[in-house]
Amino acid sequence: MAKMQLIIHRISSIIDRLSAFSDTMQNLLWIVLVAIVIFGVAISLFSINRKANKYTKVVINRLISEGKYIPGLFVELNNTKEILRYYIYSQKWKKRLIKGYNFIYDNSYGNILKKAYKNTNLQFHLKRRASQREILDAIQNAYDLHKDFEKSSVKSDDDYKESMVLFEVISYPYTEALENLLQYSKASDTKYFVLTGSAGNGKTNLLCSISELLINLKEAVVFLNSRDIHGDIWEFICYQLKLPLKRVRKEQYFYLVNFVLLIRKKYLYIIIDAVNENDNDSFDQQIAEFVNEITKYSRIKIIVSCRNEYYKEHFHEYLVNKVNTPSVEFDLREQQYTEAAVDKMIRAYCKYFNYRGNISLGVKRILSEQLLLLRIFFEVNKNSCADADSIRKHEIYAQYIEIAKKNSEVDIEKILDGIADFMLNSETYDEVSLADLEKMGIAQEILEKALDGSVLLSKKLISHEGTIAKNEKEVVYFVFDEMRDYYLARRILLKNISADNVDGDLILKNLQKLNLMKVSCAEGIIHYCYIFFRTDQVVEKSNQKEKMCSAILNLYRIPENRKKKSYWHMRHRKEFQNLGLRIIFTSNVKLMDFEIKYIQDCLRKDPYEDGGIIFDTMLDDTLYGGTYNLDIYLEILFGLKNKEEIFTAFHTICARNVIEDYNIPKDFIKFYLDAETEKQKSQIQKIAELFLICFKVNDETTQRELGKFFNKLPLHAEVQNEMFFRLKMACKLEVDDNE
Structure with missing residues (x-):
């Protein structure tokens, strides 16, 4: 009996040891698994720079292949890129701001002003350790003072009344210098930058150049075109960067990213180009929510760009009014292009495209205002010596398409017609899937040759409806929005005209519908149809010119x-x-x-x-x-x-x-x-x-x-x-x- 109890005790002891060993192994396994997850997350955190920049390089290379960005032709036409440099360097360039501000008043005129105008709210000399906010306030107050001088509304010490006239007369150099410093200071003091400009103002070129600068500075930058974004913006970015969010929640992950960036004294820059080009009904609300979320992180900065025509009427509400963080709004159209800068840009294009003709001042002015048109103009006039005394966009686009047709190995006009017809019939104006093109009889190999032959069209991979790695498909789209608008207008017209007749009423119905839909291409299509009615001989003979043009103008009366x-x-x-x-x-x-x-x-x-x-x-x-x-x-x-x-x-x-x-x-x-x-x-x-x-x-x-x-x-x-x-x-x- 005693023997039996001893055996049972030993067996029980062995079982207990095995159980304890099993528990230990299980705990070790969990520890190993947790360690692996932590290690994976840590690696991912420290490699976000590499992942982000790798994705950005792919996007920039695509834009280069499409001809939307040619680094060798990028010319700084004004101080816009300098303002963005202050946005990037922020703390590093604080000394520049202080030195620039102090330089304005470190002279005899400055000494007079300091004695004549004693106001505790004004600082005419900034200390080296001044904060970004102190710098901004000082510049703003000084700028406001000199604007008051222009109105002769500044009260001064009686002993210096005669001297105050000096500042009223020479106020412009002060306000000009302070206005530049104010722009630099506002850019340095923000995490959120809104860039606006008209079509072809060079927004994409500028942002590509800034992205390359950030990559060279070893900063992390994610460059996105809004057209590429389908579904949730957060999910799109996380999927493109292959972030491990299945194991870690998005918010937790980015707090860790923010911490790592803080330790490394680096930033993550998210650049979303052309927000107006995304026709998703909810994208405007999404972008506002995304900016509000992303600006919670101290080491993440964001730049968005938008066309002026859509910004004032629509996107300002979502990009500024519905955003909780202060923004810097910067309009490229307000920046002056010096004659020297325009000439430098024109010379660069002339050399690149071997153009030897003379360009009139009027044409130079038009081309400098719209860099997209500038590129197409030189494509059309490549290796030419013909003088350019005037320019009409529709004629330039028509010539460009003719050149593309001659240079292409395939029937590019058939492809363009098929894409345009599909967009008009389906009322989707961003892209056409390869599957839909194949249904129209356009094989993929034919399409590839068309894509290689010109910068009219390009191809990309998209994932619809906010899904990740689901419903992926390749689509084709027009590289230039204005070219798309021109070609859509051309298809609307060709379907409703013959050699001796124009169905103006049917064309007008199409235009009225587009105008009511308020799609991004409506204005361009209406414009090119208007040009047709103004210049076409068949319309002239049928006495429809005034009727149709007036009907179009009445849309905006x-x-x-x-x-x-x-x-x-x-x-x-x-x-x-x-x-x-x-x-x-x-x-x-x-x-x-x-x-x-x-x-x-x-x-x-x-x-x-x-x-x-x-x-x-x-x-x-x-x-x-x-x-x-x-x-x-x-x-x-x-x-x-x-x-x-x-x-x-x-x-x-x-x-x-x-x-x-x-x-x-x-x-x-x-x-x-x-x-x-x-x-x-x-x-x-x-x-x-x-x-x-x-x-x-x-x-x-x-x-x-x-x-x-x-x-x-x-x-x-x-x-x-x-x-x-x-x-x-x-x-x-x-x-x-x-x-």
């Missing part, structure tokens, strides 16, 4: 009694807000009576919406030799035939045009002296004389200078009398009424 809008606040004029006016003035063809009536209708109903930019357009074309000029402007103005309406519309010229750096009417003397022909001088003199008849400049000194200069010109009396007479006739005043 200002309603009666609409509340007036003043976008520019008498200062900034960048682009037409009224799309009808934009269509008319970008068509670059001679104005017809119905177009002049439309322009006059806009000036009657709301002159401050676009009156200033109408004048700017006419002035620029006078100075640069474009289609329109100041004589045409005067015809439009006097055609209002109402004294108050004429005076109100004409008064909208009184503003600083930031883009061209005009201070109107102060610069009338400069315009006259710089004019190269007598015709230009005559037109500028007429405007100046009319202004002196109708108004007075706020600055009495400028008023005297204008009067003194133009009163001494040989034809002063003759031109002044002509303006008096035309004004009286237009207003139906008595001939001797000089009121």
Whole structure:
């Protein structure tokens, strides 16, 4: 019995030991598994730089292959990239900001100002250890002070009243220097940067160049085109970077990423280009939520870009108003392109494409405003020596497609037609899947040859409906949005015209539908259809030109009694807000009576919406030799035939045009002296004389200078009398009424 108990005890002891060993092994296994997970996560955290930059390089290389980014041709046209450098270097460049600010006042003028204007809120000298916020506040306060000097509204010490006049007179150099420092300081003090500009302004080129700079600095950067994003933005990024989120929650993972970046003194930059190009109905809300989430992390910065035309009307609400973190909004259109920068860019393109012709000042101006068009222009004129005195976009695009057809081994027109027809029929304007193209009889090998032959089309892999690694498919899309718009317009027209007939009503129904849908391509399609109706001979013979063009303009006509809008606040004029006016003035063809009536209708109903930019357009074309000029402007103005309406519309010229750096009417003397022909001088003199008849400049000194200069010109009396007479006739005043 005792023996049996001993055996049982031994067996029990062995079982206990085995059980204990098993528990130990199991615990060790769990420890090993946890260690493996932690190790995997750690490796992933430290390799996010490599993963992000690898993905970004792929995207940039794709853009290079598509021709949307040519590094050798990227030229810094203004200080935009410098502002983004401050955004990137932030703390590292703080000394530059302090040194630049102190330099403004470390002189005899600065000493006078410090003694004359004693305000505890102002700092005329910053210490080396000043924080980003202290720097920004100091620059902002100084900038506001000098803007007050311009208004002569600054009170000073009585002993220095005479000296204050100096700062009122020389305020512009101060405000200009402080404005640049203010932009740099705001960029240094933010994690969120919103870049805007018109189509072809070079947003993609700039962001590609910045991404390459970040990669060279060993920073982590994820460059995304919004077109590529389908479904949830977070999931898309995590999937593309192959992050291990099956084991770790997204929020936990990025907090760890943020911690690792903090230790390494690095940042993760997320750049989302062209947010307006994503036609997903919920993308605007998604982008707002994503920015709010991503900016919670101190070491993650984000840049987004958007076209001006969509930003003001739609995306500003989601990119700024619905975002919790402060943003820097930067408009490329507000930046001036110096003549030297434009010439440098044109020379680079001429050399790259072996173009030897002369380009007129007017054409240079148009090409410099739209870098996308610049590229296509040089593609069309490669190895050419033909001079370019004028330019029309639709003609350039048509020539480009003809070149692509000649150079392609396959029937590229059939492919383009198939893609355009599918987009129009399915009402999806971003891309067409390879499967759908094969159903149309376009085999993949044929498509590949078409893709290699031009930069019209490109291909990418997408994953729809927010799924990961599911429903993947390859799609084809137009590389350039404007080329897509042109080709879609072409297909709409070709389906509704014959050799001797144009079904204008059916075309108009298509355009009205697109306008109501408010899709991204609507404006471009409507514009190119308008050009067709304006220039086509069959339309001319069928007497449909005015009917169809007027019907298109009526889509954008200002309603009666609409509340007036003043976008520019008498200062900034960048682009037409009224799309009808934009269509008319970008068509670059001679104005017809119905177009002049439309322009006059806009000036009657709301002159401050676009009156200033109408004048700017006419002035620029006078100075640069474009289609329109100041004589045409005067015809439009006097055609209002109402004294108050004429005076109100004409008064909208009184503003600083930031883009061209005009201070109107102060610069009338400069315009006259710089004019190269007598015709230009005559037109500028007429405007100046009319202004002196109708108004007075706020600055009495400028008023005297204008009067003194133009009163001494040989034809002063003759031109002044002509303006008096035309004004009286237009207003139906008595001939001797000089009121």
